[in-house]
Every structure is written in C-alpha cells, then in structure tokens.
Amino acid sequence: MNNDERIHLLAKELIPLYDDLAADTRLVVEEHARTCKICNEELRRFNATFAPLAAKEEVEPNAEIKPFKKLQAFKALMVGLLFLARFLLIGLLVAAFDPAAPRLLGGNIIMFYFPLAAASLSILYFFYRKLWFWVLVLFDVFILFFLDEVIYYLLL
Template identity: 30%
Template sequence: MTKFDDLHILCQELIPIYSEIDEEAKQVIERHAEECEFCKKKLNTAANIEITPKEMNDDNTPVKRFKKLFLLKKVNTLLVLTLRVIVLGLITFDFFQRFSQNIPHGIQFEGLRASLVLFYIPLSFVLLMFTWFIKNKRTFWITLILDVLILYFFDNIIRLFV
C-alpha cells in the first residue's frame, strides 16, 4: 500500500466524525480531499448532515421519559426518608405510651434501645442496600452516617423530653 492509500483509508474512517476531531486532523483530511474526489464528496456529504437526538421534540424539550425518571428518583428519596421517620415516630410513640414514673428510667430506655435494634436497624439496613444499588454512593454515605447518629444519640434526644 502506498502512503496515499493509507491516508485514504484513514480519511474514510475519520470523515463521519469530522466535526469532533482536532483542527490539525481536519486540515489533513481537507488536503487529502483536494486530491481525492471520493473523499471530497464524502466530506461534503458529512458536512451537510445535521445530527439531532431522536429524544428531542420540535421545541428542543426533553421527552417525558426523562421527567418521569427524575420524578421517580425524587419520589424514591422521599419514600426512603419517610419510612425512616415513620419507624422512628412509632418507636417514640410506643416509648411514651409505656413510659411510667414508677419504673426506673434506665430500664425504660433499655426498652427504647431494644426497639431501635429490633425495628430500626433492619429497616435501615434494607434501605441502605437500596441506596447502595439504586442511588449514588454519596447518598449512601450520608444516610449511613445519619443512621449511626440516630442509633447512637436517639435515646439522648428522647431523654430531653422526659
């Protein structure tokens, strides 16, 4: 193969992505197109093609699928947060329903910690797995830190109201 044939093959490969390549490569293709009639036609054809995404409407707004996907992501985040708040609320409600001044506080707060272990830890584990696989890793680490803080300080927060 001659140098011209090598350049001809490379130009045929690069012409479809002509708008995305560097200026130096464009100049090489244009110089070759001056000598090669086939590449000149192909370059003119490629320059006249306007590529638009199929997912765009006439007014350049994204299709509804992306809006639905964005809304689904927000709803999932809200659902995960709501489940945590509901379980913590039920644990707190149960604690105050069973709270008595006659029983030592230490025993009652052991019951609160037991409720956290029985109900909140399994829920948070499942929700953290959901967050790990469905959401991004940043959200996972934030929710993991919040869950650890809740487990560590929840009984101290409840003590403020007793």
C-alpha cells in the same frame, strides 16, 4: 503503493472519525477530499448525516442539570417515612411504659427500636451518606443508651 494511495486509504479510514480529528488532520482529509471524488462524496454524506446531530448536542457549559425529580421525591418520602416510623415506635414505647417495672423500657428499646434503627440507618447510608445519616446515628445512640433513663426520671 504510492503516497497518494496511502493518503486516500488514511482519509477513507478517518472520515468516520472526522468530528474527533485534530485541526491539522482535518485539513489533510479536506484537502484530499477536494481532489478525490470518492472521499468527497463520503465526507459530504458524513457531514449531512452527523452535522445536525452535533449541533443539537452542544449544550451551554454552565447550564444547570435538572436532577431526577422522581428519585428526589422518593428519597424525601423515604426519609419522612423513616422519621415517622421512629417517632411512632418511640411514642408506643413511652406509652407502654410501666412505672412498676421501669427496666422493661430498656429491654423494649433494644428489642423493638434497635432493628428499626439498624435497617433505617443502612437505607440512609445507601442513599445519602451525608448529614442525615450522621444526625440519625447520634439520635439513635441517644435513644438506645439514654431514653429509658430520661423517661424514668421524667415520669417518676
């Protein structure tokens, strides 16, 4: 096998990778395609097929990528519903507060609020892992440890 046949085989193998080739390798393939009818035809077909696609793929490097609107709307709705559920449950617990048995509020908070807090924090951790998660962790710690005392002293 002589040198021309080797270059022909290499050029034939490299034509499908033409867009990814280094500049000097492209020159070798183009130079061979000028002298070889088969490789010239293959290179022409490759350029006719993939050149329009390459032109469409070029995107401005500083173009801002639009986020998924439905996903953002879902996440915002989810956070809103979790806040609403928390405040409704706290409102129900405070409304059911009996001054004759003030320690029942602490038990009700543990029994009803803690599972909601654990579930919503796990959901928020999965979707956010950011500021909302840590704000709600602090809020839940306050509710779990101090809400019954605050309500007891405010209402009595």
